[in-house]
Amino acid sequence: MLDRWMRIAILFVAATGVAFAQKPDPAQRVRAAYRAESTVQLSGVMRTTSTLQAGEVSSEVLVYRKAGMTRYEYRSPELRGLVLIDRGNALIRLDPAARTATVETVHRSPVGVDLVLRNYQAVLAGHEQILGRQTDVVTLQPRHGSGPSRKLWIDRATGMVLRTEQYNSGGKMVSRSLYLSVDWKANPSDSLFTIPEGWKQVNAPVQTERHWEKEELSKRLGFSVREPGYLPQGFVLDGFHLVLRPGAQPSAHIRYVDGLNSISVFEHRCPPGRGRGFQWGRRMGRRGNCEFFASSEGNLLVKEVGGIRFIVVGDLPEDELQKVIDSIQ
Amino acid sequence: MQCEQIRTKLADYAVGLLDERERKAVAEHLAQCASCTAELRALERVDRLLRAVAPEEPPAYLWQSIRARIEAEPPQTRAPFWQGWCTIPRLAIGGAAAAAVLVALVYFGVPRSPEEQTPLQESAEQLMHTHQIMSWGDPLSDKAALGIALASRTQPQEVP
Numbered sequence: 001m002l003d004r005w006m007r008i009a010i011l012f013v014a015a016t017g018v019a020f021a022q023k024p025d026p027a028q029r030v031r032a033a034y035r036a037e038s039t040v041q042l043s044g045v046m047r048t049t050s051t052l053q054a055g056e057v058s059s060e061v062l063v064y065r066k067a068g069m070t071r072y073e074y075r076s077p078e079l080r081g082l083v084l085i086d087r088g089n090a091l092i093r094l095d096p097a098a099r100t101a102t103v104e105t106v107h108r109s110p111v112g113v114d115l116v117l118r119n120y121q122a123v124l125a126g127h128e129q130i131l132g133r134q135t136d137v138v139t140l141q142p143r144h145g146s147g148p149s150r151k152l153w154i155d156r157a158t159g160m161v162l163r164t165e166q167y168n169s170g171g172k173m174v175s176r177s178l179y180l181s182v183d184w185k186a187n188p189s190d191s192l193f194t195i196p197e198g199w200k201q202v203n204a205p206v207q208t209e210r211h212w213e214k215e216e217l218s219k220r221l222g223f224s225v226r227e228p229g230y231l232p233q234g235f236v237l238d239g240f241h242l243v244l245r246p247g248a249q250p251s252a253h254i255r256y257v258d259g260l261n262s263i264s265v266f267e268h269r270c271p272p273g274r275g276r277g278f279q280w281g282r283r284m285g286r287r288g289n290c291e292f293f294a295s296s297e298g299n300l301l302v303k304e305v306g307g308i309r310f311i312v313v314g315d316l317p318e319d320e321l322q323k324v325i326d327s328i329q
Numbered sequence: 330m331q332c333e334q335i336r337t338k339l340a341d342y343a344v345g346l347l348d349e350r351e352r353k354a355v356a357e358h359l360a361q362c363a364s365c366t367a368e369l370r371a372l373e374r375v376d377r378l379l380r381a382v383a384p385e386e387p388p389a390y391l392w393q394s395i396r397a398r399i400e401a402e403p404p405q406t407r408a409p410f411w412q413g414w415c416t417i418p419r420l421a422i423g424g425a426a427a428a429a430v431l432v433a434l435v436y437f438g439v440p441r442s443p444e445e446q447t448p449l450q451e452s453a454e455q456l457m458h459t460h461q462i463m464s465w466g467d468p469l470s471d472k473a474a475l476g477i478a479l480a481s482r483t484q485p486q487e488v489p
Contacts, residue, residue, distance in 0.1 A: 257467065
């Protein structure tokens with residue numbers, strides 16, 4: 001009799017253990033997804049949609065991943081054969097019509113997934129099958145107030161994100177991507193991650209340079225670069241950068257990040273003339289001493305003080321953006 | 330009809346745009362006038378040549394590159410005011426442009442005065458691009474979707 005009860009108890013404990021073992025830790029799944037970005041090798045077809053100011057743009061994308069590099073081949077007629085190659089520290093854009101390769105410097109944020117998990121709560125929302133594989137559905141919700149959120153379908157075996165949805169701080173979906181097929185055994189050729197022979201190489205019109213020291217950047221620009229005294233909770237300094245734009249004043253770019261969201265503060269001397277000349281987004285009128293612009297891609301505030309123009313950009317509520325720009329002394 | 334009148338209708342005649350009465354009048358004239366017939370043949374040759382050229386796909390981001398060039402163009406010096414009043418077609422074009430501006434003003438709101446318009450290089454587009462490109466390297470960003478956003482606003486150009 002005792003033996004029978006003992007067996008039942010053992011079976012119960014074992015079943016409970018299995019159930020717990022199968023329930024993955026969402027934070028660990030997010031870490032696995034982050035690691036997989038640089039380790040997984042594959043080729044596949046993805047469907048991606050981005051919400052821009054002009055409306056939604058969707059495209060089928062051929063994706064090749066190898067050794068931390070990724071190639072995206074856009075199949076949508078609107079994008080006319082666009083190819084992007086992410087080589088880690090550089091983003092190469094191939095334009096087949098003009099046979100040109102535009103190279104942009106990509107700055108990798110020194111903060112990693114730890115900051116994401118510090119500021120965003122990872123919650124296991126369920127499990128789903130994608131392409132016959134088990135995925136854990138994990139949502140990342142802001143821990144402090146409003147902010148963007150993310151929903152990730154993370155492959156149980158490899159950590160690859162097979163589907164993702166991004167929402168802005170207003171809760172509106174701004175992008176979604178889903179793998180339609182994956183060849184896990186693919187070995188993409190190295191030539192897929194280089195500029196084809198005979199193509200013209202051009203620089204991107206806007207160049208962002210490496211991290212600068214604040215004093216060094218101030219000296220380069222000829223004015224004292226200022227930081228905001230207020231930042232929304234969870235944001236940390238990512239770095240000081242120099243932005244060079246054709247025909248425009250060089251600009252300081254101070255970037256703050258919280259893991260999924262970022263705030264950019266641009267500072268440059270006012271060009272001759274009185275206006276601000278911004279052509280982006282919908283002008284929402286004046287807010288105190290600032291001009292306010294809004295777009296689906298974020299909000300933007302501009303103010304001028306002492307011949308210096310300050311521009312704050314970010315996916316933040318208007319009042320938060322206002323506090324940031326007002327705190328620049 | 331005189332040759333001058335006929336020649337204004339030859340292009341439409343060649344592509345079949347004239348009504349029956351005009352077509353008949355032109356055909357009758359052509360039957361007697363070698364000069365206008367030669368003119369018609371020349372027009373037809375041009376038409377054949379144009380049709381023979383395969384329609385070419387415009388290069389990607391053509392409009393962006395045109396816009397970049399327009400923006401880079403220094404402002405033109407103004408012609409004397411009286412030159413603009415010389416011909417009626419110019420007035421007509423001016424009138425049409427003014428009407429378009431009026432419609433735009435009603436639709437989009439009144440902009441600031443001309444001296445307040447700054448160079449387009451100052452466009453926030455570039456700063457927004459920089460803001461976005463920096464997020465390319467952020468953890469777990471949806472790069473495939475971000476690529477669409479970046480491609481829609483970047484304008485490749487040669488930098489000396």
